[in-house]
Amino acid sequence: MSDYRFVPSDEPVAPFNLLAQDGTLHGQPSMTDAQVFDALRYMVLTRTFDEKATALQRQGRFGTFSSVRGQEASVVGSSFALDPSKDWIAPQYRELPALLRHGYPLENFALYFMGNPRGGSIPEGVNLLPLQISLAAQIPQATGVAWGLKLQGSDGVALTYFGDGASSEGDFHESLNLAGVVKAPVIFFLQNNGWAISTPRAIQTAARSFAERALGYGIDGVVVDGNDLLAVYEVTAAAVAKARAGGGATLIESVTYRTGAHNTADDPSRYIDNDELAAWVAKDPIERVENYLRKKGVWSDSDAQQLREECAQEVDRAVTAARAIPLPTSDALFDHVYADPPALIQQQRQTWKKREAQS
Amino acid sequence: MSDYRFVPSDEPVAPFNLLAQDGTLHGQPSMTDAQVFDALRYMVLTRTFDEKATALQRQGRFGTFSSVRGQEASVVGSSFALDPSKDWIAPQYRELPALLRHGYPLENFALYFMGNPRGGSIPEGVNLLPLQISLAAQIPQATGVAWGLKLQGSDGVALTYFGDGASSEGDFHESLNLAGVVKAPVIFFLQNNGWAISTPRAIQTAARSFAERALGYGIDGVVVDGNDLLAVYEVTAAAVAKARAGGGATLIESVTYRTGAHNTADDPSRYIDNDELAAWVAKDPIERVENYLRKKGVWSDSDAQQLREECAQEVDRAVTAARAIPLPTSDALFDHVYADPPALIQQQRQTWKKREAQS
Amino acid sequence: MSDKTMIEAIRECLRQEMEADSRVVVIGEDVGRLGGVFRATDGLQAQFGKNRVVDMPLAEGVIIGSGIGLAMSGLRPVIELQFLGFGHQAFHQLGQQVARLRFRSQGRHSLPLVIRSPYGGGVRTPELHSDAFEAFYTHTPGLKVVAPASAHDAKGMLAEAIASDDPVLFLEPLKGYRLVKDDVPDERFRTPLGKLRVMREGTDVTLIAWSAASVMVNQAAEILAERGISAEVLDLRSLNPLDVDGITASVEKTGRAAVIQEASFTGGFASEIIATVQEHCFYNLQAPILRITAPDTPYPLGAVEDLYVPDIDRVVNEVTALVQESA
């Protein structure tokens, strides 16, 4: 860990990096080739999903949603450092591949963004919090989960995703501070993707880096190149290992870029700088991994082609399955609100059912 | 400023200090003797008030309130760096001498803690926010005041007081971050007095110092010996000068100690460490200033005696005046709630008046 | 006069008030370059500069809290809360600070502060974006709460709110932003707070609503009329101050009342209206006052929101039953 830890200094911190865009390696990654293949699959799968869902949304056949485009290495690299059987994820809303790897079905994600409450359903045993729309609200919760695991003697950790925008909320501060005090095994994974809707990073904070904030909470902070799958994995795995060993929390700032729109309702041409965008598109994280594998001689055009075909099929399957699910009835308003629903709510359920039957 | 600015380093920061407890000087203070005399007066005045009000409270003749005991140098030194004609103070609740110097009458303070709403009244022209009970809520407001002064071309600044406890609230983070972004001329004056009621500093945060947090907002941070009047003044005056000149915000951590109870309802014997307390009582800020003046040969026992007599008289006058004010009527519930009260509230006022007349 | 959508009326009001008074500043998330996620502030930063139309860091607490400070320093801030649901993040500033500053400082600090926020459902927004949370704010003494349903009122009441020395929470029906369109004067004008608007006169029953629900209820009244039921429709527009006299006069005339709200059943502002009506019109009432609301469950995702928010059918059916059963 000590290699990446944010060490107070008067110099701005350069993000930790292992892989150049052309696939050249700068250090010793600990990800195996098998892991990289698997990771690449999640990256391409969600890129495929993003493209398909965006197209469907334009035709009015899908809801508004936020794609992970451009941030795939950041999300996949970090989630690969977790053990889904005992570690937890508390997501924001832009981390589809992490959810999938952790066990959340793609079909549910599609269903959720088609507006069906059932889409929110998290399978039993999947250690996941719901998608979070109320920015930063998941950060205290992740801290609590991690702390609770520790109190109960588990060596599981919690990792929470959130954006540069969300980091300005008070919940960020309160959580990192508590994590420092109780030494919670939590990884605060801040995706600095340059934007919060139309608000650029420079308006979000005057800090040189977000990671520096870790100092003020007595936890470790790191900055990593978020478009570098290997580096993100490396840093996150180190933070996870430290947390498991009782070393407490880490704030990881993953420097990346949202190369798509904020969501399918957003028009970034109103505010985005085209040159900046182009520069980041040129750092595409999927290309970078493929360049790496090609350089190693373990990846060919036909491998790439086959992967894309498989992903297209998987996405089609999930979307078709989600679309085949009938529209929910009024019961969907009442299910799961309470473990033990008050009489008044039970009566309302009946009233709603009756009204539905009559119309 | 650069002498005190928190410079990132791997070493813990030692608080900036000018004056040893025995009155020996370690540097070049910019406070004049006249200022020091004046400051000492505020320190002794409020110490006198605290003792009197505590005694009255025990007899049931005064409300629960929080004394500034032990923190007089911290509060007085910082407030002396302000120009009441254009600078603003946003207090917490433990900064009586700063309020007095800024123009708030001692009588109002007494009235407020006797439970009379009129005590909250701030004279026109006094640039003060109300006492803040909802911890940290004044910090965003101070940031807004400072920013507003700047937007309107004034060179006034705002200074806000808050405790180590309050610094854990989200409002702290959101405010310092905004101040960094808009370069608001605001001084965040954090009084680290070791305690938040019974919660010690070590449970409040794992950070080495609170001042380090400044880095994460792109503003300056300083740690100062809060029992050293000259040092506190020096550091605050530098922060004020910087803010006036357009240099933005500063976080000042004033390291001091609450040598009294949290408030008159609190029983610190349940949680306080007696040795720690004794060590801090030995650093009494009033004694330190008097030692300094004595060493300079400008202070005698009879000066000290006279000052205390004057202060006792002033406190008596204020408390007597406050006690002479008749108990408020039900109008006090309705006055000043709205600039333009809704009809319903006007009717309620009449109803309450009528009921009062009948009973 | 010209036909304007609600969002156009709001934007025009902001522009004109900013032109007329240089103390008026606009702050919020994405209000500058983007012109707001609903474009209410479109063009304002280009016209008035970055010091008067400010994109803020993403933190509702300090957006409201610093707005309080801006107001104390002499400005007249108009804050855009991106969605009313995120008022929860600033609830301590809204409920304890904004609403009480004048009282706590015993009149030393006025708070000429407007908080504009889109609210309400019906347009398939994500979770936590659609709830009609007005009842939290109408139970907050010191805070005025306005919820217009027409473009005309949106312009006139926003101007009034900006001119007010009391803080005003200004609720905009996001469903109505582009759907609602009516005649609005081109020049500046003000519509006083505290008077309801009779949208339609009637004799059999008084239907009471505000914001987007008023529009829906008025359409329902049309259908009721075809069925021979003459409904008077009141658009409250201003929730605090509340036009108790206006409500009372109508219910005394019709003898029946229904209150329609988007919010969940228990403890919504409808309950307040009902408590008030039964107090003032007890001896005129021919039937219990009807409450048409969402159920006591959280606002759901888009595919079922039409089952959640009261609609024309429900109003028509339930009001018909009310009138027939008490005929």
Add this chain to the structure above:
Amino acid sequence: MSDKTMIEAIRECLRQEMEADSRVVVIGEDVGRLGGVFRATDGLQAQFGKNRVVDMPLAEGVIIGSGIGLAMSGLRPVIELQFLGFGHQAFHQLGQQVARLRFRSQGRHSLPLVIRSPYGGGVRTPELHSDAFEAFYTHTPGLKVVAPASAHDAKGMLAEAIASDDPVLFLEPLKGYRLVKDDVPDERFRTPLGKLRVMREGTDVTLIAWSAASVMVNQAAEILAERGISAEVLDLRSLNPLDVDGITASVEKTGRAAVIQEASFTGGFASEIIATVQEHCFYNLQAPILRITAPDTPYPLGAVEDLYVPDIDRVVNEVTALVQESA
């Protein structure tokens, strides 16, 4: 059985539930070494250690938010909010997260979480410490809200809340902590939520209250009895779930009702009760339902709080007038 003050009953309940279930943990400001500012948790840290009774940094948002996480991880947290007014700082966690987690995760995550908080006035606390803010939480679907008035109920209902898989806001009348004293079983027991308590039977009028107001109203009923007015006093105890049947049965019998709350007038929980009573008992009511509340102003400083909070005199006078005018 033995006489216990309310604070003793609460403390005993916490201790016994912690002994019975090692998943129960207590977190909050000053709950450890100090035992809470009202001593509700006195002795618990000494008995159960620092991992089960935790002094937290001063930040209500993360106290509630991390409590959610503790619950998801398998514990059963009991959170002390030092005063209910500071729920505002955590309002986003309470209103949008605590109340909705089960719904948002479609049943994946239960939330066995209790938030205890002293509330209400009458004891000269500082600003923002005394407001009766229950109405914010009764308008929050998914959150149960309990407000006992006796030591017996405090113990039994707190045990029930801790056993519940739904989140419960448990409101404790700080005025009653030491003043209220009644017979409480020494062993563990549970009082189900959702049933009101008839404090006194009567025939002329139903007086409805909860928490500290119940105690006061019951004393007023004594005086009313001396004046020949027979009042039935209902202590609601549980606000959500609400015992609508119990309320209805009483008002159907008496034909008159008054609701008494400490909170300000507009939009308090009293309005909800009135809306409900007029719906269910319309044809039994002989007079408008009376509302006895504080005015629509912020809770004031101590020297005038007795003018603000409803008291015995007001209840006696206003209820007498109600009964006489409609006799």
